[in-house]
Amino acid sequence: MSKNYKKPGQYRAYLWLTYSSLRAQTRNPATFFFGFIFPIVFISIFGVIGGGTSKVTVGIPNDADQNNPVVQTLQKQSAYITVQKDSEVNLEKNLKQGKVAGIVRVVPSAHGGYTVNLLTSSANAVQTAQVQGVMQGLIDKENLVLSGVTTPPITMTQKEIAGRQVRYIDFALPGQIGFSILSTAIFGTVFGLIFLKKALVLKRMFATPTKALTILLSQGTSRLIVALAQTILILIVGVVVFKFYLPHGLQTFIELIILSTFGLVAFLGFGYLIAGLSNDENAASPLTNLITLPQFLLSGTFFPTDNLPKWLQPIANNLPLSYFNMAVRKITTEGGAFHETYPYLLGLFIWSAVMYILASRTFKWQ
Amino acid sequence: MTAKEPIIKVTNLQKKFGDFTAVDHISFEVKEGEVFGILGPNGAGKTTTLEIIETLQKATDGEVIVDGVNVAEHPWEVKSRIGVQLQQASFYPELSLVELLNMFAAMYDIRINPMEMLKKVQLEDKAKAFANKLSGGQRQRFSIATTLVNNPRVIFLDEPTTGLDPQARINLWEMVREINKTGTTIVLTTHYMEEAEQLCDRLAIMDHGKIVKIGTPQKMIDELLASGFKKEIKPQPATLEDVFLHLTGRSLRDE
Numbered sequence: 327m328s329k330n331y332k333k334p335g336q337y338r339a340y341l342w343l344t345y346s347s348l349r350a351q352t353r354n355p356a357t358f359f360f361g362f363i364f365p366i367v368f369i370s371i372f373g374v375i376g377g378g379t380s381k382v383t384v385g386i387p388n389d390a391d392q393n394n395p396v397v398q399t400l401q402k403q404s405a406y407i408t409v410q411k412d413s414e415v416n417l418e419k420n421l422k423q424g425k426v427a428g429i430v431r432v433v434p435s436a437h438g439g440y441t442v443n444l445l446t447s448s449a450n451a452v453q454t455a456q457v458q459g460v461m462q463g464l465i466d467k468e469n470l471v472l473s474g475v476t477t478p479p480i481t482m483t484q485k486e487i488a489g490r491q492v493r494y495i496d497f498a499l500p501g502q503i504g505f506s507i508l509s510t511a512i513f514g515t516v517f518g519l520i521f522l523k524k525a526l527v528l529k530r531m532f533a534t535p536t537k538a539l540t541i542l543l544s545q546g547t548s549r550l551i552v553a554l555a556q557t558i559l560i561l562i563v564g565v566v567v568f569k570f571y572l573p574h575g576l577q578t579f580i581e582l583i584i585l586s587t588f589g590l591v592a593f594l595g596f597g598y599l600i601a602g603l604s605n606d607e608n609a610a611s612p613l614t615n616l617i618t619l620p621q622f623l624l625s626g627t628f629f630p631t632d633n634l635p636k637w638l639q640p641i642a643n644n645l646p647l648s649y650f651n652m653a654v655r656k657i658t659t660e661g662g663a664f665h666e667t668y669p670y671l672l673g674l675f676i677w678s679a680v681m682y683i684l685a686s687r688t689f690k691w692q
Numbered sequence: 693m694t695a696k697e698p699i700i701k702v703t704n705l706q707k708k709f710g711d712f713t714a715v716d717h718i719s720f721e722v723k724e725g726e727v728f729g730i731l732g733p734n735g736a737g738k739t740t741t742l743e744i745i746e747t748l749q750k751a752t753d754g755e756v757i758v759d760g761v762n763v764a765e766h767p768w769e770v771k772s773r774i775g776v777q778l779q780q781a782s783f784y785p786e787l788s789l790v791e792l793l794n795m796f797a798a799m800y801d802i803r804i805n806p807m808e809m810l811k812k813v814q815l816e817d818k819a820k821a822f823a824n825k826l827s828g829g830q831r832q833r834f835s836i837a838t839t840l841v842n843n844p845r846v847i848f849l850d851e852p853t854t855g856l857d858p859q860a861r862i863n864l865w866e867m868v869r870e871i872n873k874t875g876t877t878i879v880l881t882t883h884y885m886e887e888a889e890q891l892c893d894r895l896a897i898m899d900h901g902k903i904v905k906i907g908t909p910q911k912m913i914d915e916l917l918a919s920g921f922k923k924e925i926k927p928q929p930a931t932l933e934d935v936f937l938h939l940t941g942r943s944l945r946d947e
Contacts, residue, residue, distance in 0.1 A: 331761075331769040335801040342798030346787055353786040526781035530838075533746055533776035534799040535768050 334535030343536070343544035344551075347518070351552055357514065361552060365506050365560050372498035372628075373568035382456045383408045385417035385429040394440055395468055396432045407460060424450045428457035439472075496571060499564045500654035501627035503582070504647050506556040507589045512618055514549050515597030516610050524606060529692060538691065542598065549597075550590050557586040573661035581657050581664050585671075589650040592674045595681030596646075602689030621647040649673040697760065699724040699846055699877050700745060705754035707740050707901075714740045716901035717754065722846070722894075727868065727878045729892030731885075737901040738881040739779060742848055745879070746776045759845045772800060775839030775847035779854070782831075783823040789834060790819045793841060800842040813837040813867060814944075829860030829944065833867065846877040853887060858937060863944045865891050 351357045384407055386397060401409050410417065410426055420426040429445040444461055446454040470478055522528045531541055561579060564570030572578040596617055604610035621627075624634065625647035634642050642648060653670035656662040698721035707715040715737045722728040730738045743749040745756050747767040756763040758770050783792050793806040810816045813833040818826065826834060832852055839847045849868070853861040868891060872878050882888055888895055889909045897905040897912075905912060 331766055334768050334772055338798040338801050342795045346784055346791065346795045349791065350784050350786040522784075525783075526778055527783060529748065530776070530778055530781045530783075531799060532748060533771060533774075533778070534796065534842075535771045535801070536799040 334537075336537060336540045339534075339536040340540050340544050340547075343541060344547045347545055347548035348551055351514070351518075351548065357552075361506070361510060361514075361556055362559060365502055365556060366563055368505075369495065369499055369502050369560060369564055369568065372495045372502070373564075375494060381406055381408050382427045382453065382460055383410055383425065384457060384460075385410045385412065385420065385426040387414040387417055387429065387431060388412065389414065390431045391433070394432045394434075395472070396440060396442055396465065397430070399464055399468060400430065403460075403464070418445075421445065421447045422449060424453065427453035428461070430461065495564065495568050496659050497630070497655070498628055499560065499568075499570050500658055501651055503557050503560055503586065503654060504589065504625070504651045505622060505627050506560065507553045507586055507650070508593050508618060508621060508647055510549055510553045510556065511590050511593030512597045512600070512614060514552070515545060515594060516601045516604070516614050517607065519545060519597075519601035520604060520607055520610055523601075523692060526692075532691070546591070546594050549594060550587065553590040554583060554586055557582060570658075572658065578657055582654065584664075585650070585653050585657070585667065588671060588674060592646055592650070592678035592681075595678040595685060598689065599681050599685040602685050605690070621645050624648070626651050644673065646674055646677040649677070696724055698722055699759055700728075700879065701755075701757040702741075702745065703755045703757075705741065705744065705756060706752045707737075707744060707749065708752045713901050715744070715751075718898075718901070718903045719754075720896050720903060720906055722877060722879055724845075724877055725872075725875055726893040727872050727880070727891055729888045729895045730879070730881045730898055731883065731888045731895050732881075732898035733883060736898040738898055739850055741898070742850055742879070742881060746774065746848055747771055748776075772842060773845050775842065775844035777832075777835045777839050777847070777849045777852060779850040781835065783834075783838075785822060785824040788820045788822060789815060789837075792823060792834075793837065796838050796841045802842060804841055809837045809840060810834075812840065812871075827860075827945075829856050829863065832856065832860075832864060836864075836867065836871070840871065840876075844876065846879060847871070849878065849880040851881055851883070853882070853884065857945060858933060859940070859942060859945050861887070862937075862942060 351361075384400060386392070386400075386409060388411055391397070400407060410420070412420070414429070417426055417429050421429055424447070427446070427450070431443045431445070432440050433443065435441045442461065442465060444457070446457060448454075519528075528541065532538065561570070561572075561582060565572060574581075600610055600613045600617065604613060624631065624638065624642040625645045626642070627647065631639060631642045631648070643652075649670040653667035653674070656667050656670070657664060700722035702721070703719050704717050705715055705719070706713065706717050718737075718741065730741065732738050740749060744751050745758060745763065747763055747770050751764065759773050761769050761773065763770050784795075787795070789810060790806040793804065793809050797804040797806075807816060807819060810819055813836055815830060815834055815837065818830065818834075823831065823834060836847075836849065836852070839849075852868070853864050856864065865887070868878060868880070880891070892909060894908050895906065895912065896903045907915075
């Protein structure tokens with residue numbers, strides 16, 4: 327008996343299963359909250375804390391001499407120096423709390439000049455360095471003027487290239503996109519598939535002519551649609567409310583959608599792997615955290631990896647989410663061209679290839 | 693029931709899980725249009741036998757032919773000709789019954805009128821309800837509706853009335869008879885004797901992976917009596933179930 331039966335069509339099953347999975351996700355309040363409300367709350371916080379300036383605050387005690395060239399020049403530099411006048415006690419208190427970078431007291435020196443006494447705090451090294459530089463530059467300039475040098479032997483010209491001030495949101499928003507996509511791809515897929523497995527929804531589906539691959543593809547597609555909706559929502563809120571900068575406008579937007587698609591497909595590999603290995607939520611939870619937490623912390627999602635210890639950096643810079651974040655920042659924060667993201671996409675591709683191969687070897691359907 | 697080819701032909705079927713033999717070289721046939729019951733205690737191998745015929749498990753040895761199609765060789769063709777109801781299977785909790793039926797139709801690559809299907813199982817008024825909001829009996833009925841989506845030649849019901857109250861059970865039997873009347877062959881497993889006696893044209897009694905007896909319920913009883921068996925009978929014109937149904941009525945209690 328060698329009859330040739332018609333192969334069951336998978337196309338309509340694929341579309342309906344994608345729709346069903348999408349419907350199930352959008353009707354689930356938890357998915358909706360974590361997928362859409364959460365990221366907006368996050369970037370709103372980034373937008374607010376990102377608003378600080380890089381001005382340095384210098385305190386001048388009320389009882390100190392105000393009529394010397396140093397203090398007078400200091401007060402004219404309002405572009406990068408804020409002068410705070412207060413009692414010495416209050417200023418010192420502010421200095422300890424880091425609200426003031428340094429306290430300047432100018433006293434006449436023995437040979438008719440001045441001595442600038444700068445008081446700084448060990449509490450804030452960055453501000454200390456800033457105020458040191460500012461004061462030293464100011465004193466050097468003033469010395470030249472006072473010694474009557476109008477044509478100093480060495481001069482410096484500085485040209486500023488077109489650039490924009492990078493705010494925290496410009497750094498954090500790409501991280502938020504990566505965070506959302508990784509969450510959707512891994513948490514959504516793992517707990518979604520395990521539920522279908524445990525509740526025997528999958529087994530019931532296997533009694534129909536719909537193939538397992540069709541079911542997995544439709545699961546992935548529905549996650550992709552959710553992830554893209556998240557990216558678009560984050561970008562719209564970022565651009566409209568917090569003036570997130572897209573270097574090439576719509577083109578950058580489209581490139582971000584393409585990157586998000588690659589990112590989701592890559593991260594899905596992890597989702598399938600964990601969902602395939604685990605029989606229930608209890609087995610899946612630690613695995614899921616093991617894979618996602620280090621990436622959230624180490625991949626430069628919300629703070630730069632430069633601050634991490636040297637030995638950790640090779641690991642941190644080669645995680646899948648790091649590649650995704652670097653690719654996104656390349657075309658947003660750094661204003662680079664799309665082809666500059668290829669090395670990162672290659673890294674992402676290698677990770678996902680490994681995951682998909684492992685998943686296909688280990689997947690358990692029940 | 694004419695002398696046609698049997699719709700299901702199981703020959704020398706064996707299923708092993710490691711050293712454990714769940715199904716031990718069984719053979720039986722199911723005739724087209726009958727209600728065939730597999731009766732047995734828990735762990736007798738009923739579900740495993742059913743799942744092999746349903747293509748959900750692979751046989752270790754033996755041959756299964758469903759509607760002229762070899763299950764091992766053409767599982768996809770078999771899947772499209774049968775309807776399967778699983779023990780305890782549930783559905784996407786966030787989808788309505790109509791959406792679920794449309795989804796099942798798509799999985800068979802066909803189109804259906806979902807309301808018509810729901811009408812067959814008396815769930816028209818639950819069309820927009822979610823599957824996880826149904827009562828036990830309603831869920832079983834809906835489960836049966838999903839087995840009818842592809843207009844199958846034979847449907848398999850695995851312990852369809854386990855956990856149902858007497859009213860829901862009687863109602864489900866009624867439904868099974870209705871479906872059977874339209875020409876659909878039905879294979880079911882049960883461990884309720886009354887269900888087997890009321891519903892099944894023929895029975896296979898399974899224990900420890902083997903079929904110990906096969907035949908019509910009446911013939912089995914007659915044979916037992918003929919062998920000299922005598923049950924100590926106290927004349928009891930009514931049972932407790934009769935009392936229960938008399939007091940609570942036969943009508944269905946789904947909300």
